[in-house]
Each structure stands twice: as C-alpha cells, then as structure tokens.
Amino acid sequence: MKTTLVSKENNEAKFAMEFTAEEFDAAVDAAYKKSRGEFRINGFRKGKAPRSIIEKHYGEGIFFEDAINNMFRDHYVGAIEELGLDVIDSPDADFSEIGHGKPMTMTMTVKLFPIVDVKDYMGVEVDQYESVVMDSEIDNHLESLQKRNARMVSVDREAQNDDTVILDYAGFVGEEQFEGGTAERQELKLGSGSFIPGFEEQLVGAKAGDKVDVKVTFPEEYHAADLAGKDAVFHCEIHEVKEEQLPELDDDFAMDVSEYDTLEELKEKTREDILKTKDETSVNAAKDALVNKVTEANDVEVPATLVEEEIDNMANELDQNMRMQGLSFEQYLQFTGKDMAGFREDVREDAEKRAATRIVLRSIAAAENMEVTEEDIDAEMQKLADAYGMELDNVKSALAGSMEMFKKDILTTKVIDMLYDNAKISKVSALAPETEEVEKPEEAAEEE
Known part of the structure; x- marks a missing residue:
C-alpha cells in the first residue's frame, strides 16, 4: 500500500x-x-x-x-x-x-485539528501572588507531627471527650440480646461519632471499673432493618480510660521525627517546604490566568467534534475520580438526578472553553515552530519514574500505547512555560493589608 x-x-x-x-x-x-x-x-x-x-x-x-x-x-x-x-x-x-x-x-x-492565527500572546500582563509563610502554618504542621507521634496513656480519672475507652458491651432490645451487638475490649474514641448517636456521650464521666447502661434509639434508616427505630440498652463495662499525650516540642522531638538535630532546624525546613509548595501553587495559578487571558483574547471557532471529545474526556475524568471514592459514574448521575444527556449539557460550556484553549496553545506552538524532542520525552518520563517510584523502562512500557497523547501533553506544557517566561508578571500580596506587616517573616527579622 x-x-x-x-x-x-x-x-x-x-x-x-x-x-x-x-x-x-x-x-x-x-x-x-x-x-x-x-x-x-x-x-x-x-x-x-x-x-x-x-x-x-x-x-x-x-x-x-x-x-x-x-x-x-x-x-x-x-x-x-x-x-x-x-x-x-x-x-x-x-x-x-x-x-x-x-x-x-x-x-x-x-x-484536521484547527490551527488558527493567534494574536497578543507574548508579553501578556498577569498577576502572581507572593508566597508568604505564616508562623501559624509552621505551628499547624508541627502540631500535626505531634499528633502523628502521640501515644495513648492510661489515666485514673473520669473519661472526657477525645479520650479512648476500652470496654465490653452487650446490646439488648427488651430482654433479648441482638446479634452483632456484643464486643470485648473494644476501643472507642469518645466524640468520634463512630457509634450509634447518643452512645458515646453517655460514657463521658465513666472510670475504669465502672459499669454503665447506655440507652439509645436506633435511627429509622439504620442498615439492620430489624433494629431500625427501636430502643436498645447496652450493658457496658469500662476496663481502661486512655488519653492522647503529645510529645514535647523540643530538640529531642525534632531528632525523633526528622533528620534534624534541633527544633529550630526543623522549623526552618518546614518553612522552606511550605514556601516551595506555595511558590509552585502561585506559579501554576499565574499560568492558568495567563492561558485564560490569551484564550479570551482570541475568538476561536471550535468544531463540534472537539467539544464532544472534551465532554467525553470530562466524563472519563469524573468516572475515574468517582471510582477512587468507591462510586461509579452511574451512581453519581443518580445522586445528582441527571442522565448522561443532562450531564453533557451541563459541562458543554466548560468543554468548549477547554477545546478553545487546546486550539490556541497548539496554534501558538505551530507559529513558534515548537516541537517535542527526544530529550523532552526522556525528561518527562524520568519525572514520572521519580514521582511514582518506578523503573524508567516500566514507565516507557506503560506509555507505549499512548505516546502521541503524551507528546501533545509535553508540547502543551512547553507552550505554557514559554508564555509564562515572556509574560509581564506583577507580584501581588495574598494577604489582607492589616496582616501583611505582622506576618511577613522577612519584615519581622528586620525589626529584630
């Protein structure tokens, strides 16, 4: 042929x-x-x-x-x-x-995929938020580290919310003990809401050795139909009350949870990590705003085929997200009261914008004679390998059937980076005026 x-x-x-x-x-x-x-x-x-x-x-x-x-x-x-x-x-x-x-x-x-004349895409003015790390953000991170490294300690006192009790219980409806309502040495964190409504509150104030009758009413929509809406009593015996004890925030803590020898070093590394994340977020937000500006400045006629393709992509993305949450796309449609036709109409406007953006970016690539090189492909594959802890050869095998799409994604990234590098970036504060003077760490350092 x-x-x-x-x-x-x-x-x-x-x-x-x-x-x-x-x-x-x-x-x-x-x-x-x-x-x-x-x-x-x-x-x-x-x-x-x-x-x-x-x-x-x-x-x-x-x-x-x-x-x-x-x-x-x-x-x-x-x-x-x-x-x-x-x-x-x-x-x-x-x-x-x-x-x-x-x-x-x-x-x-x-x-063919439409290539159009794109105007005014170089030197676009766009705002970018300055990245500022608050002391409270560092404190919150250290507090989460404390909680992850907390230990449960038995206490000789009455149980309080957020304590964990170790208990036996047996549930009865009337004089009859019901199936599934019995446990021994069960751990229950009070205030967690993991048991039947009203159960945990009645254990607040109990101590080790106490026997407590907890009276509850099962919800009308309870999963066990034979118990739904019925009054019940749980005969409980408390074996132990435990409280969460957080480690002290000191140099020993820093050495236990990190590679650093002092708490100040850990705080500084935490500040650097938060700042890096905020910088990446700020740059990405500026790039998104930049691409939107360029797209809006060009009135692109989008073929119906591309709009339908984008709607298909959006449906697939949502389906994948739903599956990660243990749901199906069909269940999502049921919950929202939509059918597939309704979903497609709901997302059509966004799909048109996404398709227009694809056309604009691809057209800029054509105008600038931008191409994807083997070096670009190798670099992106290595990033994926590093990000997912995979061997490079395994990444190549996984992408073998979708290489053209992979190349298009790389080209899109190159175009956006080129637009950003040539944009007129104005740094703006992400903080309210009254908090700026207090929270900027560099200004606090100057005052000291």
Missing part, C-alpha cells in the same frame, strides 16, 4: 491510499474466507462453496464491501500517522473503479 498526500489547507487534508490489484484481491479473498460460512449454495455443504461459485451466484462484488472495510481498518491509522495528520473527525471517502484484477485507490478527505 502506498500513501500520498494530495492537499493540505484550511485545516483539511486529502490523501490517497493506493492498493495494487494483488493487494485488493487478497483482501477480497480474506473477506470470502471469513464470511463463506454464511452462504448456502445448492450442491455444496454450508460454508464449502468456492468463492467463484458464490460470486457467480450473488455477483462478483459480493465481498468487495467487506474487503474495503477491512483494508480501511487495517491501514487508515497508519496512513494518517505516516503523513503526520491530526485528524478530528471521520473521513469522507471516494473510491476508484473497483473490480477483480484492478488496483484500488481510497481517497480520503479529513478534517
């Missing part, structure tokens, strides 16, 4: 896939072998009639349509990849005269 580009202009291309007479006849023969079992000819067992007999009976073109469909399926994708065409819709096809012993040409007319 030979592929030839006929024309390419106005976001449309025409190309030809030329097959020899031998290639066409081989495709016809393959179609015959695949479908001959469907034909019953007098004098032959079903599926055993020669091709020539079937063609004589039904016409010589009986297998042509299947042969052409199979040739298209087997060669179309390779042809557009060979010609470097980014096709966004199904092709219109014309065919040369078809017959036994004749070469066959498929001439395809395809719509």
Whole structure:
C-alpha cells in the first residue's frame, strides 16, 4: 500500500491510499474466507462453496464491501500517522473503479485539528501572588507531627471527650440480646461519632471499673432493618480510660521525627517546604490566568467534534475520580438526578472553553515552530519514574500505547512555560493589608 498526500489547507487534508490489484484481491479473498460460512449454495455443504461459485451466484462484488472495510481498518491509522495528520473527525471517502484484477485507490478527505492565527500572546500582563509563610502554618504542621507521634496513656480519672475507652458491651432490645451487638475490649474514641448517636456521650464521666447502661434509639434508616427505630440498652463495662499525650516540642522531638538535630532546624525546613509548595501553587495559578487571558483574547471557532471529545474526556475524568471514592459514574448521575444527556449539557460550556484553549496553545506552538524532542520525552518520563517510584523502562512500557497523547501533553506544557517566561508578571500580596506587616517573616527579622 502506498500513501500520498494530495492537499493540505484550511485545516483539511486529502490523501490517497493506493492498493495494487494483488493487494485488493487478497483482501477480497480474506473477506470470502471469513464470511463463506454464511452462504448456502445448492450442491455444496454450508460454508464449502468456492468463492467463484458464490460470486457467480450473488455477483462478483459480493465481498468487495467487506474487503474495503477491512483494508480501511487495517491501514487508515497508519496512513494518517505516516503523513503526520491530526485528524478530528471521520473521513469522507471516494473510491476508484473497483473490480477483480484492478488496483484500488481510497481517497480520503479529513478534517484536521484547527490551527488558527493567534494574536497578543507574548508579553501578556498577569498577576502572581507572593508566597508568604505564616508562623501559624509552621505551628499547624508541627502540631500535626505531634499528633502523628502521640501515644495513648492510661489515666485514673473520669473519661472526657477525645479520650479512648476500652470496654465490653452487650446490646439488648427488651430482654433479648441482638446479634452483632456484643464486643470485648473494644476501643472507642469518645466524640468520634463512630457509634450509634447518643452512645458515646453517655460514657463521658465513666472510670475504669465502672459499669454503665447506655440507652439509645436506633435511627429509622439504620442498615439492620430489624433494629431500625427501636430502643436498645447496652450493658457496658469500662476496663481502661486512655488519653492522647503529645510529645514535647523540643530538640529531642525534632531528632525523633526528622533528620534534624534541633527544633529550630526543623522549623526552618518546614518553612522552606511550605514556601516551595506555595511558590509552585502561585506559579501554576499565574499560568492558568495567563492561558485564560490569551484564550479570551482570541475568538476561536471550535468544531463540534472537539467539544464532544472534551465532554467525553470530562466524563472519563469524573468516572475515574468517582471510582477512587468507591462510586461509579452511574451512581453519581443518580445522586445528582441527571442522565448522561443532562450531564453533557451541563459541562458543554466548560468543554468548549477547554477545546478553545487546546486550539490556541497548539496554534501558538505551530507559529513558534515548537516541537517535542527526544530529550523532552526522556525528561518527562524520568519525572514520572521519580514521582511514582518506578523503573524508567516500566514507565516507557506503560506509555507505549499512548505516546502521541503524551507528546501533545509535553508540547502543551512547553507552550505554557514559554508564555509564562515572556509574560509581564506583577507580584501581588495574598494577604489582607492589616496582616501583611505582622506576618511577613522577612519584615519581622528586620525589626529584630
């Protein structure tokens, strides 16, 4: 098969896939072998009639349509990849005269991903928040470290909210003990809301050795239908009351939870980490604002095919997010009272914006002659390997089937980085005016 580009202009291309007479006849023969079992000819067992007999009976073109469909399926994708065409819709096809012993040409007319003239994309003015780390943010991080390293200690006092009690209990409805309502040495954090409403509150004030009858009413919507809405009593025996004790914030704590020898070193590293995260967030927010400005400054006509493709992408993204939360996309639609058609209409406007942004960024890449190099690909693969703790070869294998999409993502990132590098960035404060003077660490240092 030979592929030839006929024309390419106005976001449309025409190309030809030329097959020899031998290639066409081989495709016809393959179609015959695949479908001959469907034909019953007098004098032959079903599926055993020669091709020539079937063609004589039904016409010589009986297998042509299947042969052409199979040739298209087997060669179309390779042809557009060979010609470097980014096709966004199904092709219109014309065919040369078809017959036994004749070469066959498929001439395809395809719509291409639109490349447009983009204006005013260099030197765009955009605000970027200055990154400031509050002392309270460092304190909150250290407090979370304390809690992660807390220990539970038995105390000889009445139980309070946030204490953990160790207890036995047995549940009864009337005089009858119900199944699943019994436990021994169960740990329960008071105030956690993990037991039936009203249960935990009645254990506040109890001490080790106490026996307490906890009276509750099961919720009407309780999962066990035989208990829903019923009054019950749990006979409880408290074995132990424990409180959470936090480690002291000192140099010993810093050495226990980090590689640093002093609390001040840990605080400084915490400040650096928070600042780095905030810087990344600030830059990304500025890039998003920059891309939005450039897109809004260019009135792009978005093909309907791209809008539908974006809606499909948004549905797939939501489906993946739902599955990570243990839900299905169908359950999401039920919860929101939508059907698939309603979902598609709800997200259509956002999909149009996303598609317009893709067109603008790809068009800028074309205008600037930007391409993805092997070095770019290797660098991005290494980032993925580092981020997910994978071997580089495993990353390459995982991406083998989606390399074109991977390259497009890299190109998009390169364009956005180029726009950011050439933008006019104005740093603005992320803090309210009355807090700026107090909270900026560099100003506090100057006052000292």
